Amino acid sequence: MPQLTFWYEFASTYSYLSVMRIEKTAAAVSVDVVWRPFLLGPIFKSQGWTTSPFNVYPAKGRYMVRDITRIATQRGLTFRMPETFPANGLKAARLATLGVEDGWGPAFTQAVFEAQFVQGLDISSNDVLLAILADLDLDAADVVARANAPENKERLREATAKAQEIGIFGAPSFTTADGELYWGDDRLDAALAHAADTAARAAG
Amino acid sequence: MPQLTFWYEFASTYSYLSVMRIEKTAAAVSVDVVWRPFLLGPIFKSQGWTTSPFNVYPAKGRYMVRDITRIATQRGLTFRMPETFPANGLKAARLATLGVEDGWGPAFTQAVFEAQFVQGLDISSNDVLLAILADLDLDAADVVARANAPENKERLREATAKAQEIGIFGAPSFTTADGELYWGDDRLDAALAHAADTAARAAG
Numbered sequence: 560m561p562q563l564t565f566w567y568e569f570a571s572t573y574s575y576l577s578v579m580r581i582e583k584t585a586a587a588v589s590v591d592v593v594w595r596p597f598l599l600g601p602i603f604k605s606q607g608w609t610t611s612p613f614n615v616y617p618a619k620g621r622y623m624v625r626d627i628t629r630i631a632t633q634r635g636l637t638f639r640m641p642e643t644f645p646a647n648g649l650k651a652a653r654l655a656t657l658g659v660e661d662g663w664g665p666a667f668t669q670a671v672f673e674a675q676f677v678q679g680l681d682i683s684s685n686d687v688l689l690a691i692l693a694d695l696d697l698d699a700a701d702v703v704a705r706a707n708a709p710e711n712k713e714r715l716r717e718a719t720a721k722a723q724e725i726g727i728f729g730a731p732s733f734t735t736a737d738g739e740l741y742w743g744d745d746r747l748d749a750a751l752a753h754a755a756d757t758a759a760r761a762a763g
Numbered sequence: 764m765p766q767l768t769f770w771y772e773f774a775s776t777y778s779y780l781s782v783m784r785i786e787k788t789a790a791a792v793s794v795d796v797v798w799r800p801f802l803l804g805p806i807f808k809s810q811g812w813t814t815s816p817f818n819v820y821p822a823k824g825r826y827m828v829r830d831i832t833r834i835a836t837q838r839g840l841t842f843r844m845p846e847t848f849p850a851n852g853l854k855a856a857r858l859a860t861l862g863v864e865d866g867w868g869p870a871f872t873q874a875v876f877e878a879q880f881v882q883g884l885d886i887s888s889n890d891v892l893l894a895i896l897a898d899l900d901l902d903a904a905d906v907v908a909r910a911n912a913p914e915n916k917e918r919l920r921e922a923t924a925k926a927q928e929i930g931i932f933g934a935p936s937f938t939t940a941d942g943e944l945y946w947g948d949d950r951l952d953a954a955l956a957h958a959a960d961t962a963a964r965a966a967g
Binding site: 606616618619621622625626629726727728729739740741742743745746749 | 823931933947950
């Protein structure tokens with residue numbers, strides 16, 4: 560089955576749109592999704608930003624809220640900006656990195672994005688994250704310990720370094736086996752079509 | 764007939780994609796297009812940029828070329844980056860501002876974008892602009908004189924000031940009669956649908 564790698568950052572508003580639809584959208588065209596949490600902070604820093612571009616450029620930030628609200632409404636989703644934006648997504652990203660290894664990564668990711676952009680919670684809060692782990696019937700003490708283990712932290716660092724190396728500068732981004740890069744929820748369908756098409760050519 | 768205002772900047776690569784399709788796409792849903800050339804330079808300057816964001820952020824610039832090339836290919840268009848990027852589009856924008864008043868604005872605009880992104884020419888060149896005016900059977904001396912008249916220069920300044928006032932920060936952008944703003948060629952269809960829908964509600 561063809562694959563699409565889904566690069567997302569927990570503080571990213573447009574990542575929310577993709578997180579909420581990628582499984583269904585990919586399944587409809589028989590593409591497997593590889594969930595790949597990473598951190599945009601180090602990449603933004605290398606571009607000279609110390610916060611979200613939506614804070615650096617207020618007109619862009621105001622537009623983003625209108626744009627996402629329109630799209631969310633069309634898709635039957637709720638969207639609100641959290642009180643703290645951008646959230647520090649480091650803990651969530653470490654947990655998701657472990658979750659992808661364990662198999663609960665997508666469900667955890669969706670729950671964290673809903674906590675942030677539906678409920679408006681601060682996802683850097685331990686209470687918020689522990690409640691999500693409990694909802695998923697996970698052993699929180701064990702999971703948190705393994706998420707903070709050096710090898711798991713290193714996995715996330717590697718994902719972030721890899722993202723920067725292959726030219727990723729924002730989230731969500733999507734990459735295909737043949738090296739194509741797509742940026743933005745509005746490119747998800749094109750990315751999936753390319754992944755499916757490339758696999759069909761290779762097979763045929 | 765419902766209207767959509769189309770804000771474009773001559774140095775903008777994504778504006779090229781919309782310029783080449785907006786007439787047909789809008790006609791298909793019975794929406795009138797109001798062509799509104801403006802200058803992004805002053806707006807970028809107020810954000811601290813002295814050149815295109817695709818030069819400020821090289822990873823974004825490299826991605827933009829891949830992204831537009833893929834989309835252009837799907838639409839049967841040629842796309843190449845001009846030798847000079849971003850071009851100084853001031854003369855072209857003044858001419859287009861006059862052309863919109865006179866009725867030859869859309870044809871002139873399309874020809875300038877093709878000169879730049881198909882042929883790779885520098886559209887700040889008088890020779891390039893004069894050749895386009897000649898192709899359109901316009902009296903170049905008369906047109907250039909009227910384009911440089913104070914009232915025409917003022918029209919362009921007003922369009923740019925208005926763009927900034929209503930929150931435009933990039934091109935292409937689209938605005939509807941009820942004040943919605945859409946940014947990017949990938950939002951053109953949504954903008955047209957909104958314009959058509961709002962008009963239908965008002966009528967019904």
